[in-house]
Amino acid sequence: MNFPARTPVRMMEADDLALVSRAKSGDAEAFRALVVRSQRRVYAVALGIVKDRDLAWDVSQEAFVRVHAHLADFKGESSFSTWVLRIASHLAIDALRKERTSSKEDVDELRDPDLAAAGEGILATGLGNDPQQNLLRRELATHMTQALAQLPEKHRAILVLREVEGLSYEELAERLEIPKGTVMSRLFHARTKMQALLRKYVGVRPAPDDEASAPAERAGTRRRGDS
């Protein structure tokens, strides 16, 4: 899981296991505590994949209901939150598949214009990746989720599964039922499209043809949030 952890992970997992043990024996309040501890992370993953808030809410609740039904099967081989997130992302992908139209989706072939569209280094320069600084930037969060919502569902899903749930190429291939090579190219396209959408927010025009001078130009770029 790639969410920033506020509580030491091992301590939280130990607490989760204790709650799971109580919930297995029928303690409803223990199960409620488990839900409360991970509900926002589960919702965040579901929202990232399905993009619709109400559907994400429903998928998140369904994930916890399924978890409750299969508590006896939970052996503690992974953390409780990993288990819930896995179920939630499965349900979210299933929800997408049910809603999928028959329209042909764009291909995952890689071409030169795709490289240019990504805008090399624009995000890193324009936004930075300091979590503490950016966490406070509500506007950025809104732009990020809006950009994510504009991606085709297959790109949205793979990006969230990779960057938020933290799945490996192998796990992505298995979860999405696509070859590993397609995982890599689809991830590239998803990132490229996301970066292209965020370029407007950053307010920078890339100069992909001028690679040698690009870093210097980017270093001098004025950040939108600095004004």
Added chain:
Amino acid sequence: MNPCLRFAPMIGARPGELPDEDARALAEHLAACSACRARAADGDTLAALLSQALLAEANARDFSTFSDEVLARIPAYRDAAAGRRGTSARPTDGFWAWIRHHRFATAMGTLVPALAAVAIVIYVGRGEGPGPDDVLVQVTAEGSATVLDTSDGPVVLFGEDEPAGT
């Protein structure tokens, strides 16, 4: 072919996700290509910000009713699951449930031996030797006997040891 086209999809791979040869080639390319280094930096930024952005969206929503709604949904799911499994706990339910789920196998398992038995009866009936027509039921004053007429003479199947008239 632009070498960046080959390496761009590999950018962002975690240790061990690429074959060693590809990982080495990517590292060499990144060392030489500022554009791909910039792409890698963008990917890192996106990864760092995306989960924060989604969590910020989640934090902006009121979750005060969420756990109550989850707990309220559990009985309905449990009932539905029980309905799928069958609500009775009789020991024979497993057998009948299996029969319901394997209708074709059950039908074939019943039909094939029955057809085989019919085929054997027909085959035996058409073969040489004593057939049904050769079986006689003789009724005498002492009782009845079923007699099979063979080339070795009459054989009493049921009844008196000696058939009538012998």
